[in-house]
Amino acid sequence: MMFVPSRRWVGMLKCWGRRKMSAALAAGLMEADEGLARRNTPFHAIPGPPSLPLIGRLKDYSSLGRYGVGRLHERHLDLHRQYGDICREKLLGREIVHVFSREIAQEVFMQEGRYPGRTVIEPDVVYRTGRGIPLGLLNLQDAEWHRLRRLAQDRILRPAVQSAVLHNMDNIAQEFVMRTDMLRDPGSDVMERNYKDELHLWSLESIARLAFGIRAGCLGMDLTENSDAMQLVRSTQMYFRCLGKLIFSLPLYKVVPTPTWRSMASAQDTFVRLSENYIRQAWRNAEHGDPGTEDSLLFHLLKKSELSKEEVGATITDLFQGGIDTTTNGMMYSLFALAKNPEVQDLVYREIRTHLPEGAPVTPEVLRKMKYLKAVIKETLRLWPVIFGNPRLYDYDVVLGGYDVPAKTEILVHHRVMCRQERYFTDPLTFDPTRWLRDENTSPVPPYLFMPFGHGVRMCIGRRFAEQQLQLLIIRILQRFHVECQEAELGQVFSLVLLPDRNPRFVFRRRQGHTAWAPQAWTHGVGTTGRDARRRHRRQGHTA
Numbered sequence: 001m002m003f004v005p006s007r008r009w010v011g012m013l014k015c016w017g018r019r020k021m022s023a024a025l026a027a028g029l030m031e032a033d034e035g036l037a038r039r040n041t042p043f044h045a046i047p048g049p050p051s052l053p054l055i056g057r058l059k060d061y062s063s064l065g066r067y068g069v070g071r072l073h074e075r076h077l078d079l080h081r082q083y084g085d086i087c088r089e090k091l092l093g094r095e096i097v098h099v100f101s102r103e104i105a106q107e108v109f110m111q112e113g114r115y116p117g118r119t120v121i122e123p124d125v126v127y128r129t130g131r132g133i134p135l136g137l138l139n140l141q142d143a144e145w146h147r148l149r150r151l152a153q154d155r156i157l158r159p160a161v162q163s164a165v166l167h168n169m170d171n172i173a174q175e176f177v178m179r180t181d182m183l184r185d186p187g188s189d190v191m192e193r194n195y196k197d198e199l200h201l202w203s204l205e206s207i208a209r210l211a212f213g214i215r216a217g218c219l220g221m222d223l224t225e226n227s228d229a230m231q232l233v234r235s236t237q238m239y240f241r242c243l244g245k246l247i248f249s250l251p252l253y254k255v256v257p258t259p260t261w262r263s264m265a266s267a268q269d270t271f272v273r274l275s276e277n278y279i280r281q282a283w284r285n286a287e288h289g290d291p292g293t294e295d296s297l298l299f300h301l302l303k304k305s306e307l308s309k310e311e312v313g314a315t316i317t318d319l320f321q322g323g324i325d326t327t328t329n330g331m332m333y334s335l336f337a338l339a340k341n342p343e344v345q346d347l348v349y350r351e352i353r354t355h356l357p358e359g360a361p362v363t364p365e366v367l368r369k370m371k372y373l374k375a376v377i378k379e380t381l382r383l384w385p386v387i388f389g390n391p392r393l394y395d396y397d398v399v400l401g402g403y404d405v406p407a408k409t410e411i412l413v414h415h416r417v418m419c420r421q422e423r424y425f426t427d428p429l430t431f432d433p434t435r436w437l438r439d440e441n442t443s444p445v446p447p448y449l450f451m452p453f454g455h456g457v458r459m460c461i462g463r464r465f466a467e468q469q470l471q472l473l474i475i476r477i478l479q480r481f482h483v484e485c486q487e488a489e490l491g492q493v494f495s496l497v498l499l500p501d502r503n504p505r506f507v508f509r510r511r512q513g514h515t516a517w518a519p520q521a522w523t524h525g526v527g528t529t530g531r532d533a534r535r536r537h538r539r540q541g542h543t544a
């Protein structure tokens, strides 16, 4: 097979050649480059909607347009229908290329360098720069990003570390299920509380345990709106709501503090202040020799003398902001999918009963065996991804779908649109977890298609943790309840992440013959259900 160098290869070789190769070889490569340039179609020929000068397609992103920010993901489906697998548009001076096919997605990621660039979250950069807070993983680029990423992922992505935190996370999941049991209406079994807020608390508690090695007290029964936990939940929700609006509007906030900017900054201030409290608490615990704290990500990063305390704080903040809303919404969609597909729910329950005796702890071995549960989570994230696509921003030219794409173009690979196409998935809109189960009759889903956690070295750092969290909580919920949902549909709304468009009312029916097990931390000599458990739960607030 003949090797046809891509333009990037030619560019790199040319650069090297200028220094090391003979002039003749370099000239030959230059000719090859010109030949390739002739074969590629110029950037401006990429199809796409016409743009106005300066503001580009801003109207489509505002409430004046057909979609508004909330329905941007629907606009992406329409762009694909109208313009095909690759399309181009302008937005406020930015050039954006949308990629809707697996083949071009592969080209995007194959041309990724050692430090893949991603579009920055501009309002967050402006906020942090203004407050003198270092940028974290979400926004750093190049070698600076790599330095931080290397240190943090060593602690988060390693399977051994996942196994080590499993026991604590299982306890948190079980406590959360007890809480659900107590909060649902005893007559109708309906969860009257906003279950999204509830899942936020679970997610916060879990990430705090991972990051600080402490129990943050988010599952206490007497939380008020003024409690630290609820303030953290509200500030995260507000932060995402405002970010979505700020990113896709005229950047007036850079000149004057607009109301949306003020709300975002105030949410961030609260977040940073409360995180600092937790860091202080973690320090105190460590001074008292609490082994959990020393095992945490915080201490792991602080031990690395390469990082300042401020950088460690910024990294931890990014984990919270990257992890809370995403895992919460992933869990909402998973529960909804199970509730609306009772036969699937029964199969998951059967799998749980086969591999996990009631009262036994969840171990890595147990999780490895839960193949159907994993397929359910994949199928959920295929149909309801929390992040619609993966942005990339390269500082060199690339060729995509035969078109020249200049450096610094924002490239958006649309995982959600790809996952809804007939050519890649049979009956793409049907919820069918079996498509993920492999046997001799099925071929695996090809790469560069299903990427809910992104791709390559810049993929989500919390991926393993998030998957483990979802598996654990689904196991513990289904062990105790059969789940139903009163809403017939669950759509998505764009707010930087994709959120459920309504608050589904779940019904948690206790399973027949279910023995009221309780997490280990609840069973030291007191009753495990009813009033005793409730009292113990209140007391547990900050300590378990």
Ligand code: HEM
Pocket (backbone or CB within 6 Å): 118, 137, 138, 139, 149, 207, 318, 319, 320, 322, 323, 324, 326, 327, 330, 386, 387, 389, 390, 391, 451, 452, 453, 454, 455, 456, 458, 459, 460, 461, 462, 463, 465, 466
């Ligand atoms: C269902 C849950 C989650 C989903 C769907 C999700 C999805 C994603 C995606 C799509 C990216 C961009 C990847 C790329 O550009 O290739 C990302 C990045 C990131 N995520 Fe997650 N995530 C989830 C949970 C978490 C959790 C639990 C944490 C923290 C413990 C986390 C922390 C981060 C961070 C810090 C980044 C930036 C990584 C970097 O640029 O190096 N995420 N996530």
